[in-house]
Amino acid sequence: MTTATLMSEASDLSAEDYLVLGLATCFIKEEGEIHEVKVAEPIPSAALEAIVKGIPTSYSLAIATTVGAVLSGDTPQMPPEFPAHAQFCDEFVYRAVAAARTYKARPVAQSLIPAGTTRTDFNYSTERKRVLNSQRIVRTEDNVKQHEYTHKVL
Numbered sequence: 001m002t003t004a005t006l007m008s009e010a011s012d013l014s015a016e017d018y019l020v021l022g023l024a025t026c027f028i029k030e031e032g033e034i035h036e037v038k039v040a041e042p043i044p045s046a047a048l049e050a051i052v053k054g055i056p057t058s059y060s061l062a063i064a065t066t067v068g069a070v071l072s073g074d075t076p077q078m079p080p081e082f083p084a085h086a087q088f089c090d091e092f093v094y095r096a097v098a099a100a101r102t103y104k105a106r107p108v109a110q111s112l113i114p115a116g117t118t119r120t121d122f123n124y125s126t127e128r129k130r131v132l133n134s135q136r137i138v139r140t141e142d143n144v145k146q147h148e149y150t151h152k153v154l
Helices: 045-052 092-105 107-111
Strands: 018-030 033-042 059-066
Touching: 018 092, 033 092, 045 059, 045 092, 045 107, 092 107
Parallel strands: none
Antiparallel strands: 018 033, 018 059
């Protein structure tokens, strides 16, 4: 039995390979105001295992699907279970391929959400907001003051 490869960059994956997509609640900061956005993003196996154990997460739901169901070549396809206003995360194709590889390396994680099902019983929390467009600006005042003899041999 032969399987068609998905992309030339992912010759080790086929359209039937397992993948989990999560619907995350993220935020965008514009002009001092914070706006909520729903983002579809692949969940790697290690992250899924941690989320299932009960750590707080911004994922309200996750679906177990196949790579071929969400990627048509290099074009992402939004699952019908996700709301129409959801958007894809940055570098979605790259992250989907990487996440699918984690499930090939650790197939036991596929039992957490059986293929073709949806799971919503996570510890959903937006207390720690995921701001997508935040920038860290380092200023000179942020530097730690040192004694003049810190780097001298005494």
